[in-house]
Amino acid sequence: MKTLPLRTNRLALDAMAETDAPALRRIVTTPSVGRMLFLFPPDWTDDDARAFIRRTRFTGAPPFRLGVYRDGALVGSVGVGAGPVPDIYYFLDPAAQGQGIANEALVAFLRFLFDDLGLDAVGADVFHDNPASAHILARLGFAKTGDGTATSAARLEPAPISLYRLSAERFGAAG
Numbered sequence: 001m002k003t004l005p006l007r008t009n010r011l012a013l014d015a016m017a018e019t020d021a022p023a024l025r026r027i028v029t030t031p032s033v034g035r036m037l038f039l040f041p042p043d044w045t046d047d048d049a050r051a052f053i054r055r056t057r058f059t060g061a062p063p064f065r066l067g068v069y070r071d072g073a074l075v076g077s078v079g080v081g082a083g084p085v086p087d088i089y090y091f092l093d094p095a096a097q098g099q100g101i102a103n104e105a106l107v108a109f110l111r112f113l114f115d116d117l118g119l120d121a122v123g124a125d126v127f128h129d130n131p132a133s134a135h136i137l138a139r140l141g142f143a144k145t146g147d148g149t150a151t152s153a154a155r156l157e158p159a160p161i162s163l164y165r166l167s168a169e170r171f172g173a174a175g
Contacts, residue, residue, distance in 0.1 A: 002116045002139035004058060004066070011101065013078060015058050016067040021049035023074040024067075027093045033125040037091055041153040043048045061117065062086050068105045075101065078109045080122065085165065087123045088113075090133075100107045102136050106109055110140065114168035121167045125150060128160045141173075 005014035014023065025048070027033055028040035035165065056065040057077060065079035076092035088109070092102055113119045124142060126133045127150070142164040150161045 002112060005069075006066075006077070006112055008104050008108050011105055012125045013066045013071060013107070013112075016053045016065065016074070017041060018050045018053055020067055020074045021046045021053060023093075024047040024053065024077070025077065027091065029075075029154075031154070032094055033091055035152055036127055036133065036150050037089075037154065038125075038150060045129075054158065062113075062119075065089070066075060066109070068092070068101070070096065070101065076105065078105055080109075080113060080119075085121045085123050086119070087125060089124075097132070102133075103139060106140055109164070110115050110171055114171055121165055121170060124164045124166075125161045126164065127152070128162060134162060134164075140166065141170050143170075164173055 005012040025044055025046050028037060029042055029044050031042070034040050034042060056063065057062040058066060061082045063082045065077050067074045068076040068078060075096040077090065079089040081089070083085045088108060110122070110175060113122060124137055126137065143166070145165050146163045146164055148161050148163055149158045151158045
């Protein structure tokens with residue numbers, strides 16, 4: 001089994017430290033990021049971020065979140081929920097978007113989930129007005145399984161989402 005941090009050419013995926021709280025809060029309360037996420041209200045505080053980091057720390061099995069670090073700086077997060085087909089979660093600082101970082105981080109994260117933690121499949125939900133995220137999932141081999149509606153703490157009203165699923169077998173065959 002791999003141990004943390006997970007490393008790629010440009011990134012490290014590792015447990016977040018409480019000192020990451022200000023950067024985490026800044027990223028998830030950026031309006032363009034926060035409205036694409038489910039949990040983080042615009043008035044989320046550094047104390048909320050510290051509590052989140054403590055609550056979602058990696059303990060050897062889902063659920064957990066990891067920080068995505070580039071050159072030692074937190075630029076985003078990846079995570080996985082609980083359940084028989086847990087959802088994955090991910091986001092990046094707007095300054096890190098459009099550089100292939102999400103794809104690079106998710107490939108490493110999915111390999112870890114499937115190969116090291118033994119998950120059989122994962123899901124993901126994406127708001128319809130987030131085509132970049134839907135594109136990333138499609139590139140990774142996720143199949144769209146349906147549509148629904150979800151709420152975001154940073155949106156005024158529920159919004160339509162697409163539901164996705166990826167099996168370990170399909171991910172392994174893709175790459």
